[in-house]
Amino acid sequence: MPRQEHYDAIVVGSGITGGWAAKELTERGLRTLVLEAGRSIDPENDYVMTTQPWELPFRGRRDRIKQERERPIQRECYACDEWSEKFFVRDDENPYTTEDGKPFLWIRSRQVGGRSIVWGRQVYRLSDLDFEANARDGFGVDWPIRYADIEPWYDHVERFIGVSGQAEGLAQLPDSKFLPPMSLNCAEQHVRESLMSHFSGERVLTIGRCAILTANHGGRRACHYCGTCERGCTTHSYFSSLAATLPAAAVTGRMTLRPHSVVHSVIYDPTSGRASGVRVIDAETQETLEFHGRVVFLCASALESTRILLHSATERWPDGLANSSGQLGHNLMDHTMGGGAQGNISGMDDKWVYGRRPNGIYLPRFRNVSEQHPDFLRGYAYQGGGSRIGWARGNDMPGFGADFKHALRAPGPWQFRFYGFGECLPRESNQVTLDPDRVDAWGIPVLNIHCEWSDNEKAALNDMSIQAAEMLEAAGASEVNTFIEDNPPGLTIHEMGTARMGRDPATSVLNGWNQSWDVPNLFVTDGACMTSSANQNPSLTYMALTARAVDYAVKQIADGEL
Amino acid sequence: MAEWYDTDDREHFMRGLTEVDERTQALVGVVFAQSGADTQTEILSGLEAEGRARIASEEDAPSPFFQQFRGLVLSGYYSSEIGLREELLYQPIPGRFDGCVDVSEVTRSVSDGN
Numbered sequence A: 001m002p003r004q005e006h007y008d009a010i011v012v013g014s015g016i017t018g019g020w021a022a023k024e025l026t027e028r029g030l031r032t033l034v035l036e037a038g039r040s041i042d043p044e045n046d047y048v049m050t051t052q053p054w055e056l057p058f059r060g061r062r063d064r065i066k067q068e069r070e071r072p073i074q075r076e077c078y079a080c081d082e083w084s085e086k087f088f089v090r091d092d093e094n095p096y097t098t099e100d101g102k103p104f105l106w107i108r109s110r111q112v113g114g115r116s117i118v119w120g121r122q123v124y125r126l127s128d129l130d131f132e133a134n135a136r137d138g139f140g141v142d143w144p145i146r147y148a149d150i151e152p153w154y155d156h157v158e159r160f161i162g163v164s165g166q167a168e169g170l171a172q173l174p175d176s177k178f179l180p181p182m183s184l185n186c187a188e189q190h191v192r193e194s195l196m197s198h199f200s201g202e203r204v205l206t207i208g209r210c211a212i213l214t215a216n217h218g219g220r221r222a223c224h225y226c227g228t229c230e231r232g233c234t235t236h237s238y239f240s241s242l243a244a245t246l247p248a249a250a251v252t253g254r255m256t257l258r259p260h261s262v263v264h265s266v267i268y269d270p271t272s273g274r275a276s277g278v279r280v281i282d283a284e285t286q287e288t289l290e291f292h293g294r295v296v297f298l299c300a301s302a303l304e305s306t307r308i309l310l311h312s313a314t315e316r317w318p319d320g321l322a323n324s325s326g327q328l329g330h331n332l333m334d335h336t337m338g339g340g341a342q343g344n345i346s347g348m349d350d351k352w353v354y355g356r357r358p359n360g361i362y363l364p365r366f367r368n369v370s371e372q373h374p375d376f377l378r379g380y381a382y383q384g385g386g387s388r389i390g391w392a393r394g395n396d397m398p399g400f401g402a403d404f405k406h407a408l409r410a411p412g413p414w415q416f417r418f419y420g421f422g423e424c425l426p427r428e429s430n431q432v433t434l435d436p437d438r439v440d441a442w443g444i445p446v447l448n449i450h451c452e453w454s455d456n457e458k459a460a461l462n463d464m465s466i467q468a469a470e471m472l473e474a475a476g477a478s479e480v481n482t483f484i485e486d487n488p489p490g491l492t493i494h495e496m497g498t499a500r501m502g503r504d505p506a507t508s509v510l511n512g513w514n515q516s517w518d519v520p521n522l523f524v525t526d527g528a529c530m531t532s533s534a535n536q537n538p539s540l541t542y543m544a545l546t547a548r549a550v551d552y553a554v555k556q557i558a559d560g561e562l
Numbered sequence B: 001m002a003e004w005y006d007t008d009d010r011e012h013f014m015r016g017l018t019e020v021d022e023r024t025q026a027l028v029g030v031v032f033a034q035s036g037a038d039t040q041t042e043i044l045s046g047l048e049a050e051g052r053a054r055i056a057s058e059e060d061a062p063s064p065f066f067q068q069f070r071g072l073v074l075s076g077y078y079s080s081e082i083g084l085r086e087e088l089l090y091q092p093i094p095g096r097f098d099g100c101v102d103v104s105e106v107t108r109s110v111s112d113g114n
Ligand SMILES: Cc1cc2nc3c(=O)[nH]c(=O)nc-3n(C[C@H](O)[C@H](O)[C@H](O)COP(=O)(O)OP(=O)(O)OC[C@H]3O[C@@H](n4cnc5c(N)ncnc54)[C@H](O)[C@@H]3O)c2cc1C
Pocket: A012, A013, A014, A015, A016, A017, A018, A035, A036, A037, A038, A077, A079, A107, A108, A109, A110, A111, A112, A113, A114, A115, A116, A118, A119, A120, A121, A122, A123, A261, A262, A263, A264, A299, A300, A301, A302, A304, A305, A308, A493, A494, A526, A527, A537, A538, A539, A540, A542
């Protein structure tokens, strides 16, 4: 008989959504156990913000041979560099399988704080254009909620995490509760103004909306613009669960955080029809443990939460716990990325920037907002920005020696780049299943991931590149080059779906409160719940849905329903 | 380099180094390191021009030796303490961001933190 412990609530995962679940549950009085598969992170020792390149063996150019061995997939992520690779999983311990020729790059962190330590911090609200999308064109099922349902929870989350940005009053991208915006640089300001007049206000270039403090906020310090966030921020200026939600949960005195706790499965009690707790493998001792709770929140990231459910099959649900609909594992989505263009902006060579802004520009969706595009459904948005390239242009410049070196002291020309991120349609054929032949380092079956872009995504990617060039030309840019990158799904790191919310238990896994239709005390509040993908970076929506689900669960408990 | 380049890159690089000495030998009868500054400039200019021509004519060609070598020098220098602290404008903690300032005489390429 394994050792047993009882709590009011169990949260699986301590990343962006697990941190929020922990904070909200404990603040509402529940004794909460947070189970985290990875190790603890100590900002004092683990963050490498102040490590200089000359202090690293490969000067920041990465130990290629070691990465090839330990992180052949994670290294495809820009942030998995010589400083920060330790914040990403080892692929040899955490394998998964795909079909030949159909890659899916699954980029993950296993540690207290999850991916909130290395994330890009871009945060955008969804709008009714997104919540109504499936109902409008018939792909996927209808979202069970609308913007009005989530709006107060966006407010709630933003007030706590701190979001800097500029209000623009756009219906397709509702404004957040903003701290002061970071400034656009001169090239970006010029492009913004050109687009405003050229596209009569339809294409609005705005400063990126990001979970980075531009003023001291909630006991955390304003950003000092060092620009290397992925290495960890010792002043806690960007939002991470480690910096903000987990400390808030800890001060309640009601959180127990247990690292090295790999959740193996959810325990289902057929007599009560509820989840009685979870089974855990201690990552250090390989011991099997059981923890019991009144409600269980799965926040292990979209595919890990789904993997736990698939692995918790029972007699009643042989294809995965809470899977009456048969939809568990299906409708996997990620955003496309990498259609765009870049060009040079002249006439401001006497201007430059001071400081390293950890943020770029955003150009919200303008396609299929008021009229239907003939080639594709849904939309895309751009990130990117203006910059003056530094010494790195020496690689393409003729020359060597002293004159060459002096020339590289001055900044190069202003360049501007639009880089698109596109919506992905929900399709049943994009799915994850358990691979019967392979287990991870803890003996748990791994996922087989099948995901492909459809023609709709490809058509939008193509349009991103054409429109980016058109906008650069409207802004008078020279040497405009277009590009369409061929990025496999996964690499945008917005993987979502696989346990979707819906209005009908026959076609969805979760109801409008992120609650399992089949097992009422089981909630899934990470990206697995997403019914459609929209084109905005999704984590803000995951956080808002998590806080909203906790509020509902706690009220249900108080009413004696749970 | 022994640990960073893969075998092909490394062989390509070592072959390039040998060729520099062979060319200098053929021209002035000593190895590159012992030749005069004018000879060195001449050899490097020749290599650079050939490299540029190759890049222009062949797609996906391996980076020619000169360009490969200069890339290493650049990233080595600009990630060194002297390159970052003295050659570039070193601002570990800028403290603020201003998107539009005048480029003054003293302004230099800012280290991008990499
Ligand atoms: C480089 C990078 C840039 C990104 N940029 C952005 C951005 O700009 N904007 C945006 O919105 N999103 C961005 N993302 C995505 C964002 O990080 C994720 O959407 C977000 O972290 C998801 O939150 P989560 O809580 O679901 O998962 P995570 O933050 O990944 O946390 C999941 C946690 O669960 C734990 N876990 C997993 N399995 C188990 C198990 N079986 N038992 C116990 N614990 C388990 C993991 O160890 C992990 O700590 C980025 C991601 C990366 C890597």
